[in-house]
Amino acid sequence: MDRLPVINMQALVLGTLATLVRGEEAPRSQSSSHKRKYQYSPAQKAAAAVDNARFARYILTTLAAVVFALFVYRIVIQSIRYIRTLTCLNNDTQKYFKLPNLAFGAIKQHLLYAPLFRRRHNREIHLAWFHLGYVPTRFQSLFLAGVIFMNVTLSVWGIEWNGTRDAALNHLRNRTGTLSVINMIPLVVMAGRNSPLISLLNISFDNFNLVHRWFGRIVVLQALAHSIAEVVKRSDEAGWKAIQAAFQNSQMLMTGLVATIASVAIVLLASAALRHAFYETFLHLHIGLVILLLVFLWKHLENTYPQKYLLAVILLWAIERFTRFAVLIYRNVGRGGTKAELELLPGDACRVTLKMVRPWAFQPGQYAFITVPSVGLWTSHPFSLAWSSDGADDHDDSEKGYKISADDILANTNDAASMSLIIRRRSGFTDKLFEKAERSTSGITTISAYVEGPYGGHAVLHSYGTVMIFAGGVGITHQVPFVRDLVAGYASGTVAARKVILIWVIQSPEHLEWIRPWMTTILAMDKRRDILRIQLFVTQPRSTKEIHSPSATVQMFPGKPNVDTLIEMESENQIGAMGVSVCGTGGLSDDVRAAVRKRQAWRNIDFLEQGFTW
Numbered sequence: 151m152d153r154l155p156v157i158n159m160q161a162l163v164l165g166t167l168a169t170l171v172r173g174e175e176a177p178r179s180q181s182s183s184h185k186r187k188y189q190y191s192p193a194q195k196a197a198a199a200v201d202n203a204r205f206a207r208y209i210l211t212t213l214a215a216v217v218f219a220l221f222v223y224r225i226v227i228q229s230i231r232y233i234r235t236l237t238c239l240n241n242d243t244q245k246y247f248k249l250p251n252l253a254f255g256a257i258k259q260h261l262l263y264a265p266l267f268r269r270r271h272n273r274e275i276h277l278a279w280f281h282l283g284y285v286p287t288r289f290q291s292l293f294l295a296g297v298i299f300m301n302v303t304l305s306v307w308g309i310e311w312n313g314t315r316d317a318a319l320n321h322l323r324n325r326t327g328t329l330s331v332i333n334m335i336p337l338v339v340m341a342g343r344n345s346p347l348i349s350l351l352n353i354s355f356d357n358f359n360l361v362h363r364w365f366g367r368i369v370v371l372q373a374l375a376h377s378i379a380e381v382v383k384r385s386d387e388a389g390w391k392a393i394q395a396a397f398q399n400s401q402m403l404m405t406g407l408v409a410t411i412a413s414v415a416i417v418l419l420a421s422a423a424l425r426h427a428f429y430e431t432f433l434h435l436h437i438g439l440v441i442l443l444l445v446f447l448w449k450h451l452e453n454t455y456p457q458k459y460l461l462a463v464i465l466l467w468a469i470e471r472f473t474r475f476a477v478l479i480y481r482n483v484g485r486g487g488t489k490a491e492l493e494l495l496p497g498d499a500c501r502v503t504l505k506m507v508r509p510w511a512f513q514p515g516q517y518a519f520i521t522v523p524s525v526g527l528w529t530s531h532p533f534s535l536a537w538s539s540d541g542a543d544d545h546d547d548s549e550k551g552y553k554i555s556a557d558d559i560l561a562n563t564n565d566a567a568s569m570s571l572i573i574r575r576r577s578g579f580t581d582k583l584f585e586k587a588e589r590s591t592s593g594i595t596t597i598s599a600y601v602e603g604p605y606g607g608h609a610v611l612h613s614y615g616t617v618m619i620f621a622g623g624v625g626i627t628h629q630v631p632f633v634r635d636l637v638a639g640y641a642s643g644t645v646a647a648r649k650v651i652l653i654w655v656i657q658s659p660e661h662l663e664w665i666r667p668w669m670t671t672i673l674a675m676d677k678r679r680d681i682l683r684i685q686l687f688v689t690q691p692r693s694t695k696e697i698h699s700p701s702a703t704v705q706m707f708p709g710k711p712n713v714d715t716l717i718e719m720e721s722e723n724q725i726g727a728m729g730v731s732v733c734g735t736g737g738l739s740d741d742v743r744a745a746v747r748k749r750q751a752w753r754n755i756d757f758l759e760q761g762f763t764w
Contacts, residue, residue, distance in 0.1 A: 198324055202328040208300075209304065244615040245726075250752065266285050274422075301372070305322075305325055306325075331463070343470075344474060349608060402452070406447075485507045490504050491595070504520075509568075512535065514631035515608065517603065612636075614726065617649070621652070655687045656686065657689050714741070714748075730757055
């Protein structure tokens with residue numbers, strides 16, 4: 151009888167170690183001071199599973215409701231602009247649309263257009279040489295705060311914090327793990343260039359990318375909470391020394407550990423400082439780590455409820471990748487392939503003319519991703535498209551009122567479809583591309599390229615009686631198509647625009663060469679003088695002799711523009727609603743944004759911004 155307690159104790163220890171390796175709960179000694187401390191009953195497990203599934207549906211339903219609300223908003227705004235365009239086609243004063251809706255003007259001033267703090271939004275925050283990112287707008291911040299609050303609340307709601315420690319840790323582990331997988335669905339949707347939500351909601355990929363990064367952080371924090379809860383629970387059961395053995399002998403634990411490490415690495419490498427300094431390296435590592443994460447997470451979730459959500463994530467990611475590849479093949483393969491003609495320009499820039507196998511119908515505001523295998527292997531980079539030209543387009547333009555002779559039309563009839571853009575020399579891909587163009591003795595080089603697009607092109611300025619277009623440096627490539635479109639529309643009577651003012655800020659007069667052939671075409675268009683004025687600001691002229699105004703409608707000034715004064719002058723004599731568009735440096739964008747915001751109470755002014763801040 152004296153040996154019986156010893157035998158029972160040995161059996162208890164051996165049983166504890168065996169169940170720990172299998173990932174099961176160890177039996178407890180009834181005489182232990184921690185009696186029933188770590189029990190997690192089947193009823194509790196079932197209730198927790200129901201809560202996890204319900205909260206997962208809450209997240210998806212809430213996000214679907216936000217998408218629906220934004221879609222309704224887009225339809226309402228688009229309908230108003232369409233009606234305004236039709237109303238103003240034969241109305242040269244457009245007085246009714248000059249005055250703002252005070253309530254909506256206040257919303258634009260204090261929420262939609264407002265940076266989180268004061269006026270800084272698109273001007274990047276720097277610490278020495280490190281990029282720290284951008285300050286979101288108040289609307290973006292409100293949405294992100296709502297998403298974060300929802301996830302924090304659902305991660306802890308209904309957990310038995312006053313019950314046993316074991317039950318709370320089990321519930322927290324399962325809850326955060328499930329929600330982490332659920333949040334991967336919007337994470338992947340926001341990451342895709344071809345997401346149907348971009349065109350459906352008329353929201354830029356730039357904004358989608360911001361939300362994508364924050365969803366990524368939420369996913370990783372929930373994954374860390376999931377892993378920490380598991381480790382603490384096992385430590386309570388058998389001590390820290392047994393945890394290593396448990397991980398080594400459990401596929402579920404080991405695959406979960408690898409998936410967590412991969413997710414943390416993705417977020418760390420996606421920081422603004424590393425992303426900007428080593429973009430191409432970041433891109434390759436990002437894709438590789440995402441694949442690693444999906445593979446190990448699939449094994450980790452084998453035969454579990456959240457695996458069906460992970461399947462949706464994988465399918466969405468694979469479909470988007472396949473779509474991009476299919477578009478790339480369709481646009482560029484066959485008939486000799488797509489060719490890119492590089493032409494050196496002053497000011498460390500080159501004009502790239504793309505002759506595509508299968509072009510698309512060009513619209514202002516579009517951009518494309520360019521891949522040049524001989525320069526950047528398979529990496530792709532976004533660039534705004536500045537001009538389109540082919541035989542059919544030239545003929546159509548003449549019908550819209552362009553002053554193009556019959557000889558010009560005949561000369562271009564057999565040309566391959568082409569689109570042009572300007573690339574400014576920076577680092578990485580653009581530097582290598584410029585060096586390749588430099589090596590040509592004639593200054594013009596033709597190379598093979600792949601074009602993926604079109605993207606963007608959702609902004610339309612037809613409904614505004616007054617349009618101010620700001621461009622800084624190479625940002626002019628985004629704005630030139632809008633100028634061309636509005637002047638042509640005015641000549642044909644298809645737009646509300648009666649005043650178009652282009653303000654271009656450049657460092658040197660030699661930068662005018664970037665768009666000289668296109669601007670020559672625009673200046674020769676029918677009725678151009680009745681609608682278009684151009685103001686050029688040269689910030690670093692070599693002498694005052696370089697500053698001269700060719701005509702009353704094309705003027706040149708030294709120094710930087712006073713954006714607030716320019717907008718004030720035009721708003722005083724505003725015709726109809728005013729649209730103010732900007733594409734340039736962060737400082738210029740923030741100045742234009744601030745000037746537009748402060749006039750929302752007495753003028754109907756909309757702000758449109760284009761930037762690549764990812």
